[in-house]
Amino acid sequence: MDTGVSMLNELVKRESAFVSALMMETQKVMVGQKYLMERLLVGLLADGHVLVEGVPGLAKTTAVKTLADTLQCRFQRIQFTPDMLPADLIGTLIYDQNTRSFSVKKGPVFSNIVLADEINRAPAKVQSALLEAMQERQVTIGDSTMKLDAPFLVMATQNPIEQEGTYPLPEAQVDRFMLKVKVTYPSKGEELQILKRMASSQRTAVVNRVVTPDDILNARKVVDQIYMDEKIEQYIVDIVSATRSPENYHLADLKPLIQYGASPRATISLAMASRAYAFLNGRGYVTPQDVKSIGMDVLRHRVVPTYEAEAENKSSEDLVTRIFQEIQVP
DSSP states (O other), rough: OOHHHHHHHHHHHHTTTTHHHHHHHHTTTOOHHHHHHHHHHHHHHHHOOEEOHHHHHHHHHHHHHHHHBBSHHHHEEOHHHHHTHHHHHHHHHHHEEEEEEEEEOOOSSSSSSSEEEEEEGSHHHHHHHHHHHHHSSSSTTEEEEEEEOOOOEEEEEEOOSSTTTTTOOOHHTTTEEEEEEEEOOHHHHHHHHHHHHHHSOOOOOOOOBOOOOHHHHHHHHHHHSSSSHHHHHHHHHHHHHHOOOOGGGGGGGGGGGGEEOOOHHHHHHHHHHHHHHHHTTOOSSSSSHHHHHHHHHHTTTTTTEOOOHHTTTTHHHHHHHHHHHHHHHH
């Protein structure tokens, strides 16, 4: 066992060497936001989509675009608007008068990294057009079904404060996002750096492409091999199960506060994200702290509070925090 974990540690250190180079490149543009950049990398390494939420002006779009600029991948930014159609996203059939036949015109979703900017501004039919691409990694146009190239990742942004002209994401689509990351304001020191670096019409920072798609795909294979003890697996199952049946874990007072708990997809996502987080930290094994560190981002959008919880000013984050506090750590 020890020999196997030692070999995994060496493999992880070797295969994760590109992470430091990637982070250094992103810091040419980004100031602070280490938490956000780490979560975007977790999504990339765990093959999971990321939903980024924060008030306007916190560099959500800049963070995703900067990460994409460090990768030798195809990148598309799609600005979601209320008048957008599914064909604007996935493509459509074009009639050719010369051949008297239809041909497929592919949409911007046929890329490696797709930035869905302000995703909650598009109507439900456009948001649902992403479902097949996000889950099945394929797109159907007419009678043609086309596979998307790997790696494929949707990184979406949304603003939490603007209600007019927005459409809440369907529960089915929210659940497709492995992580929901909340971006907060920078510190005073970071904001001073932002002022000195960005308060100019001449922005000269150029990000180099330091990572190839093969690097990402190879890293994913290593992430899949990272050791997870049975006690950690049981810990993950207990946490997710406690969101559905808190009374079984001495949390009966949470029962009337949770309308819906997390699905088995959350269990899978938490395990995969924990492995990816261990990879970022150069370890070949998962610790309970890895699960705790990434757990809120996996569960905050999957636990739906009741009206009673809202009346008591209890958010899904409050409920998840309480569960992590009470479930026994292995």
